[in-house]
Amino acid sequence: MDVFFFYTLAAILVVFAVLTVTAANPVRSAVYLVSALVAVAGLFVLLKAEFLGAVQILVYVGGIMVLFLFVIMLVNVREVERQRKVGPQWKTALILGVVLSAELIFFIVQGTASLDTKLAGQGIVVQDHTQNTESVGRVLYQTYLLPFEIASVLLLVAIVGAVVLAKKEL
Amino acid sequence: MFDSMLQYLWLIPIFPLLGFLINGGFGLWMVRQSGRRPAKPFVATVACGSVFLSFLVSVGCFLELLKMNASQRLIEQTVFTWISGLAIQTSSGELANLNINWGVQLDPLSAVMILVVTGIGFLIHVYSIGYMSEEDGFYRFFAYLNLFMFMMLTLVLADNFLMMFVGWEGVGLCSYLLIGYYTEKRSAGDAAKKAFVVNRVGDFAFILGMMLIFTSFGSLDLTEVMEKVAWMFPTPESSWGVLSWIALLLFVGATGKSAQVPLYVWLPDAMEGPTPVSALIHAATMVTAGVYMVARSSAIYSRAPEVLLIVAAVGIFTALMAGSIALFQQDIKRVLAYSTVSQLGYMFAALGVGAVAAGVFHLMTHAFFKALLFLGSGSVIMALHHEQDMRNMGGLRTYLPITCSTMWIATFAIAGVPGLSGFFSKDEILWRSFSNPNGHMLIWFVGIIVAGMTAFYMMRMMFLTFHGKERMSKEVAHHVSESPWVMTFPLILLAIGSAFVGYLGLPAWLGSNRFEHFLEPVFRTTYHPPIEGHHGHEIEILITVISVSLAGIGIYLAYYFFLKNTDKPALLLEKFRGIHTVISNKYYVDEAYDLLFVGEGKGVWRLFGVKNWGRFLSAFDSNVIDGAVNGSATITRISAWISGQADIHIVDRLVNLIAEIAQLLSSVFRWLHTGLFQRFALAFVVGLICIISLYLYLGV
Amino acid sequence: MITITHYLILSTLVFSIGVVGVLTRRNIIIIFMSIELMLNAVNINLIAFSSYFQNLNGQVFAIFVITVAAAEAAVGLGILISLFRNKETVNVDQIDLMRG
Numbered sequence: 001m002d003v004f005f006f007y008t009l010a011a012i013l014v015v016f017a018v019l020t021v022t023a024a025n026p027v028r029s030a031v032y033l034v035s036a037l038v039a040v041a042g043l044f045v046l047l048k049a050e051f052l053g054a055v056q057i058l059v060y061v062g063g064i065m066v067l068f069l070f071v072i073m074l075v076n077v078r079e080v081e082r083q084r085k086v087g088p089q090w091k092t093a094l095i096l097g098v099v100l101s102a103e104l105i106f107f108i109v110q111g112t113a114s115l116d117t118k119l120a121g122q123g124i125v126v127q128d129h130t131q132n133t134e135s136v137g138r139v140l141y142q143t144y145l146l147p148f149e150i151a152s153v154l155l156l157v158a159i160v161g162a163v164v165l166a167k168k169e170l
Numbered sequence: 171m172f173d174s175m176l177q178y179l180w181l182i183p184i185f186p187l188l189g190f191l192i193n194g195g196f197g198l199w200m201v202r203q204s205g206r207r208p209a210k211p212f213v214a215t216v217a218c219g220s221v222f223l224s225f226l227v228s229v230g231c232f233l234e235l236l237k238m239n240a241s242q243r244l245i246e247q248t249v250f251t252w253i254s255g256l257a258i259q260t261s262s263g264e265l266a267n268l269n270i271n272w273g274v275q276l277d278p279l280s281a282v283m284i285l286v287v288t289g290i291g292f293l294i295h296v297y298s299i300g301y302m303s304e305e306d307g308f309y310r311f312f313a314y315l316n317l318f319m320f321m322m323l324t325l326v327l328a329d330n331f332l333m334m335f336v337g338w339e340g341v342g343l344c345s346y347l348l349i350g351y352y353t354e355k356r357s358a359g360d361a362a363k364k365a366f367v368v369n370r371v372g373d374f375a376f377i378l379g380m381m382l383i384f385t386s387f388g389s390l391d392l393t394e395v396m397e398k399v400a401w402m403f404p405t406p407e408s409s410w411g412v413l414s415w416i417a418l419l420l421f422v423g424a425t426g427k428s429a430q431v432p433l434y435v436w437l438p439d440a441m442e443g444p445t446p447v448s449a450l451i452h453a454a455t456m457v458t459a460g461v462y463m464v465a466r467s468s469a470i471y472s473r474a475p476e477v478l479l480i481v482a483a484v485g486i487f488t489a490l491m492a493g494s495i496a497l498f499q500q501d502i503k504r505v506l507a508y509s510t511v512s513q514l515g516y517m518f519a520a521l522g523v524g525a526v527a528a529g530v531f532h533l534m535t536h537a538f539f540k541a542l543l544f545l546g547s548g549s550v551i552m553a554l555h556h557e558q559d560m561r562n563m564g565g566l567r568t569y570l571p572i573t574c575s576t577m578w579i580a581t582f583a584i585a586g587v588p589g590l591s592g593f594f595s596k597d598e599i600l601w602r603s604f605s606n607p608n609g610h611m612l613i614w615f616v617g618i619i620v621a622g623m624t625a626f627y628m629m630r631m632m633f634l635t636f637h638g639k640e641r642m643s644k645e646v647a648h649h650v651s652e653s654p655w656v657m658t659f660p661l662i663l664l665a666i667g668s669a670f671v672g673y674l675g676l677p678a679w680l681g682s683n684r685f686e687h688f689l690e691p692v693f694r695t696t697y698h699p700p701i702e703g704h705h706g707h708e709i710e711i712l713i714t715v716i717s718v719s720l721a722g723i724g725i726y727l728a729y730y731f732f733l734k735n736t737d738k739p740a741l742l743l744e745k746f747r748g749i750h751t752v753i754s755n756k757y758y759v760d761e762a763y764d765l766l767f768v769g770e771g772k773g774v775w776r777l778f779g780v781k782n783w784g785r786f787l788s789a790f791d792s793n794v795i796d797g798a799v800n801g802s803a804t805i806t807r808i809s810a811w812i813s814g815q816a817d818i819h820i821v822d823r824l825v826n827l828i829a830e831i832a833q834l835l836s837s838v839f840r841w842l843h844t845g846l847f848q849r850f851a852l853a854f855v856v857g858l859i860c861i862i863s864l865y866l867y868l869g870v
Numbered sequence: 871m872i873t874i875t876h877y878l879i880l881s882t883l884v885f886s887i888g889v890v891g892v893l894t895r896r897n898i899i900i901i902f903m904s905i906e907l908m909l910n911a912v913n914i915n916l917i918a919f920s921s922y923f924q925n926l927n928g929q930v931f932a933i934f935v936i937t938v939a940a941a942e943a944a945v946g947l948g949i950l951i952s953l954f955r956n957k958e959t960v961n962v963d964q965i966d967l968m969r970g
Contacts, residue, residue, distance in 0.1 A: 006872045010880050017884050017907055021891035026899050033903050040910050047877075047921040049929050052936075056913075059936050064906065064943045071947045072899055075960050086894055087848055087963070093893035096855050101886035103862045105879055112875045132929075139926050140933070151937045158941030165948030168955070845966030848901075852893050 005046055013039040026072045034065050051133040176234050180249045180274045182224045182284060183327060186319035189220030194313030208309045210299075217312035218295040221319055225288035232281045244393070244691070246329050248273040253332075258384065266388030275329035275392065279692040282530060283326035283462055286537050290454045291319055293660035297545050298446040300657035301552060311351060311444070318344035322455050326462060331380050331390040334463065338376065338427065341456045342369045348451060349443035361439035368436040372426015379419030386412050396469040396695040406473040406697055417470050417477035420463065421484075428460030429511050430488045430518060435760055437511055441503040445548030448503060453510050453544050454537035461517045461533050465692075468526045472697035478608055482522020486603075486616045489515030491757070493623040497630070498754040501558050502547045505631050509584070510540055512620060516599055519617065523609040525602030526693060527686040531675045532595035534685075538671055539580040539592055542664035546577035549653040549661070550635060554642060560631065565640035569650040572658045574636045576665040581632050583668045585625035586721045591672030593718075596621060598675060598683075601713050607699040614713075618720050625724030633732035877918035884911035898950055898960045902943070909939045 016036035023029035037060050044053035087093075140148055193216055197208045235245075253270040295315065302311050321344055325337025343366075350362030384390055387398045399413070407413050424430070429437040440452050451457070464471060464481065471478055489512045496508035513536050520529030551558055553570055567574045583592035600621070604614040640647060652658065675685035731742075743750055752758070842849055884907060891904030913932045920928025954960055 002872055006876065010876075013880070014883055014887070017887045020903055020907060021887055021895065021900070023900075026897055029900050029903055033906065036907065037910060040914060043877075043880075043914060044917055047917050049917050049921065049932075052913075052917060052929055052932055055933060055936060059940055060906075060910075064940055067943060067947060068899065068903065071950060074951060075899065075954055087896055089848065089852060090894045093852065093855075093890050096852070096859065096893070097886045097890035100855065100859055100862075100889060101882050103859065103866065104882045104886075106866075107862070108875060108878045108882065112873070112878065115874065135926060136929055136933070139930055144930050147934060151934055154941050155937065158944045162944040162948040165945065166951045845968040846963060847965075847968070848893055848962060855889055855893065 002046070006043075009039050009042045009046065012036075013043070026075075027069070030065060030068050030072060033068075034061055037061050037065065049132060051136045176231055176245055176276070177247075178227050179231055179245065179247055179276055179327070182227050182231075182274070182288070183320050183323035185220040185224045185227075186316040186323065189217050189316035190313050190320060192216050193309050193316060197309035197313060207306060210303065210308050213309045213312050214299045217316050218292065218299070220316060221288060221292045221295050224284075224319070224323065225292050228281075228284040228288045231276055232285060235276060235278070235281055245276040246273060246393070247275075248329075264388065266384070268384065268390070270330055270332045270390060272333060273329040274327040276327070277692050278689045279462075279465060279530065280326050282534060282689070283458075284323060286458075286534055287319070287322050287326060287455050290537050290541050290664070291322075291450060293663055294446050294450045294454075294541060294545065297449075297548075297657050297660040298444075300654050301446055301548055302444065307351065311348075314344055314347045314351070315446075315450070318348065318451060318456075322459070325459055329392055331383060331392065331395070334392075334466075335373075335376060335380060338423075338459060338463075339373065341451070341459060342366060342373070342427070345369070345440070345451050345456055348447040349440045351443055351447065355442065358442040361436070361442040365436040365440050368433050369426045372423045372433050375419045375426075376423025379416050379423060382412065382416045382419065386416070392466060396467075399469045399473065400695040400697075403473045403697075406475050406699075410476060413470055414474040414477050417467070417474040418480065420467060420470075421477060421481055424460030424464050424518075425484070426460075427463075428457045428514050428518070430460075430484055430515060431491065432759075434488060434492065434511050435763060438504055438507045438756070441501070441507050445503070445544055445551060448507070449541045449544035449548070452507065453540035457510060457514055458517075458533050458537065461514065461521065461529060464518070464521050465526050465530050468521075468693055469695040469697070471521070472524065472699075475608065478522050478524065480522075482519050482603070482608070482610070482613055485515045485518025485520075485522055486613050486620070487515070488512070489519065489620045490616050490623075493620045493627070494753055495756050496627045497623060498750060499627075500560055502550065502560050502563070502631060502635060503544075503558055505560075505627060506540070506543055506547060509543075509624065509628065512624065513540065513584070516596065516617070516620070519603060519613055520599040523603045523606045523613060524699070525599060525606055525609075526696070527683075527689045528595065528598040528602050528675075530689060531685050532599055535583070535591035535595040535668070535672055538664055539583040539668040542576060542580040542661060542668055543584070545657070545661055545664065546573050546580065547635075549573040549657055552653060552657075553650045555649065557642065560634040562642050563635045564638045564642070565636070566650065567636040569647075570636075570652050572652060572661060576658075576661040577636070578632065579665045580668050581628045583672075584628055585725060586621055586717060588718055589669075591668050591670070594672035594675050597714050597717060600717050601710055604713055605709070618717050621717050622720040622724040625721040626728045629725050629728030630732050633728060638732070874918055874922045877914060877922075881911045881915040881918065884908075884914065896961050896963060898953075898962055898965075901962065902946060902950070906939065906943070909935060 013036050016032045016039065019032040020029050020036060023032055037056065041053045041056040041061075044050075044056055193208070193213050197213070200206060200208050248271040251269070251271050253268055255267045255269060257265045257267050259265055295312070298311065298315065302308055305311065318341060321337050321340030323337075325334055325341060328334040328337060346362045346366040349365055350359045352358045380390065383395055387395050387402075389395055389398070403413060422433075426433040437452055437457070441448055443451075471481070492508045492511035492515060496505050496512065499505045499508060513532070517529045517532050517536070520526070520532060549570060550563070550566060550573060553566070553573075554563065557563070579590070583590040586593045586596045600614055600617050603609045603617055604611065642650075675683050755761075842853060888904045888908035888911060891907065892901050895901055895904065913935055916928040916932045916935070918928075920926060920932075950960070953965065957964060959965075
């Protein structure tokens with residue numbers, strides 16, 4: 001079962017990722033990205049990180065992608081369509097991408113052979129029979145409280161910044 | 171340092187120059203304005219006066235010189251600097267500055283020369299007042315004569331070779347102007363051109379010699395050069411070296427100016443000029459310039475024994491050849507001309523055997539009696555209305571007593587009759603050619619033969635002219651009268667000189683040679699070869715007796731043939747017709763020169779397709795030499811073109827290559843500098859891949 | 871069996887696709903979206919490690935990544951809007967003010 005779900009979700013992700021990058025219309029590109037992100041959320045669930053899966057859908061898809069779509073709407077689509085879609089260095093970029101992925105895959109394959117999975121005793125151990133959400137919550141509010149608070153400040157700053165930047169007159 | 175007279179030394183040439191400018195300039199202006207000539211008394215006064223002033227200053231300077239210590243008798247004054255400091259490299263590698271000053275130098279030798287030139291020159295000027303009195307171009311004659319005096323005095327007073335050469339050329343020019351004085355006579359113009367051109371050949375050698383002197387010794391100043399020669403060459407050159415070349419080249423120049431073989435051919439033709447010109451220029455002064463120059467350079471000549479031999483040989487050979495031609499000449503002036511050439515040969519023979527003082531002494535005595543002979547012959551010519559052929563003279567003794575007696579004194583002098591000046595000087599030469607280390611028996615032997623010939627032809631001339639039957643036409647005989655006192659007075663003075671000036675140079679067995687002693691300091695730098703053995707007075711007296719007896723034989727023969735038995739010459743002529751024809755045609759030398767150098771497309775010149783030697787040389791110059799020059803110019807152009815091409819294609823390409831490399835290298839970075847951030851991102855990724863590849867390479 | 875390698879390879883692929891997208895596309899918005907792809911690839915990586923090593927650090931990290939991604943998207947798009955107002959274009963070729 002795992003295998004099937006994995007490959008399906010992986011396939012969806014990769015396909016939609018490629019479509020995102022190659023779509024002509026930015027709106028289409030955004031929609032493809034949404035689909036890809038949903039696939040990612042599915043992968044998270046498969047990896048027994050349900051909380052993160054939910055967060056992914058809520059924040060990423062529901063927040064960020066909506067924001068993207070609003071901005072796309074603000075920008076004149078028609079004018080964008082008239083111009084060339086792909087830059088002059090696409091061949092180089094493609095080759096580089098292939099090379100990069102090839103090298104990284106090579107490293108990974110070599111590296112994970114020496115990995116010992118399910119190694120216990122490193123970091124915070126997940127207890128059996130506990131909900132993922134609860135565990136994450138517990139860790140987030142106990143061990144990583146400071147980063148959590150800083151993240152909230154960061155978001156505040158981001159809000160203020162976005163508002164200021166987007167104003168017509170400062 | 172200089173007192174009274176000596177500071178006016180430089181004026182000696184200037185007075186005649188002023189005379190030339192006044193007479194010539196004023197005369198020319200007057201002729202242009204009014205067509206009339208300047209008044210003859212005015213011209214005469216200016217001309218003769220200027221020379222007389224020069225003479226007075228010369229005498230004054232000479233007396234000052236006598237007052238001085240013998241070893242200090244050298245005064246040099248610079249009037250102005252002509253060329254300064256042109257640096258030229260000498261043969262020894264050092265740079266020498268060509269400093270030429272217009273300077274005057276007074277020492278015993280130049281003192282003798284200026285006295286002779288101004289003294290006899292003045293007398294001839296006075297004589298010319300009478301001789302040229304009928305001429306329209308009176309002022310022109312005296313202007314040229316004064317110019318000549320200026321040039322000649324520059325020559326003898328010069329303190330460097332270049333100034334001497336200026337005078338040398340100048341007297342050549344004046345010779346041309348004066349020979350061609352009778353502009354209406356075609357022959358006069360031809361003779362003038364001949365004189366100038368032949369002279370020029372000698373001058374060419376003179377210039378080469380001068381250049382050689384400069385490159386060898388780094389200076390042209392006379393005293394400097396002579397001292398340097400003495401210092402660089404303590405003993406004579408053992409083989410033919412630079413000194414010999416210099417000496418030879420200068421001697422060729424002297425050959426041209428002093429009418430020796432092979433450049434003597436102009437002197438007989440120069441008799442086309444007025445007789446005072448012949449007297450002054452072609453007897454007393456200009457032709458002696460060569461002798462003076464060789465005497466001046468005795469430091470060089472004494473150290474080039476092979477050239478000395480050449481000088482003596484050429485001199486005595488010329489003496490013999492000219493003397494033999496003079497035997498058969500019919501024109502009175504021609505006889506004297508060849509006699510001059512012959513006597514000049516004597517002087518060079520003296521220089522060649524190392525008896526320089528004797529040569530200069532003979533120069534002085536010869537100036538007196540030859541000038542006298544010419545002026546006297548001029549008197550005769552004028553009296554006979556420009557008749558010069560001796561066959562139409564005779565018995566003039568009664569008509570022209572003063573002329574006759576003065577000319578007899580001169581003739582005895584030239585013949586070497588004891589007691590007169592010519593005897594002492596000629597004898598000194600003969601004795602020296604016999605006894606000097608550089609002397610040779612053959613030179614002495616030819617010398618006495620020539621002495622005999624001289625006596626013979628001079629006597630012949632006298633007998634034919636003044637004695638015997640009168641051969642001129644009756645109406646000419648009617649008008650013959652003695653010349654005016656303005657002409658006879660110089661004759662008398664010259665006769666006194668011819669007689670007594672010889673006592674300055676008495677031979678050893680009669681007393682001390684004051685002349686030689688006087689000239690000694692001049693030859694300080696001359697090399698005096700050691701005298702091996704001392705010939706006693708007896709041999710000297712014997713030599714003298716031999717030469718006198720030969721002169722006596724000559725006189726007697728002349729007397730025999732031309733006074734006593736006047737028909738005998740014609741008979742002998744019949745017997746020796748062949749030889750006589752050759753000699754009376756001057757050995758066909760002029761014809762040979764004509765064929766070789768002057769000729770009109772005959773003989774060998776047909777081969778070259780040119781008219782004559784001159785044309786050949788000119789064709790050679792324009793085709794071969796100019797061709798070579800143009801060829802080298804073309805080669806230079808071609809190599810410049812090649813170099814240009816190399817520059818364009820190679821050098822410029824290299825430069826452009828460097829620029830292109832820079833451009834190439836920078837184009838990599840230029841791509842990034844656009845501000846397009848996707849390229850930055852690309853660079854990031856490339857860098858990332860490089861790092862990853864590095865790990866790959868190093869082995870994970 | 872799905873090992874961690876599969877997830878890691880998947881993550882790499884998505885990441886490379888994102889890189890290609892950033893380098894290639896002219897439209898800034900799409901470049902942004904490619905960046906989001908890259909971030910998600912990283913998230914997959916983190917969660918995969920977290921899952922296979924029974925460690926919650928990865929998940930916490932992933933939460934923070936998402937947070938920061940949100941903040942960054944907001945600010946970035948604000949800048950984009952302001953840029954668009956000035957230059958009237960979202961074509962990246964015409965935004966070369968940083969030239970030199």
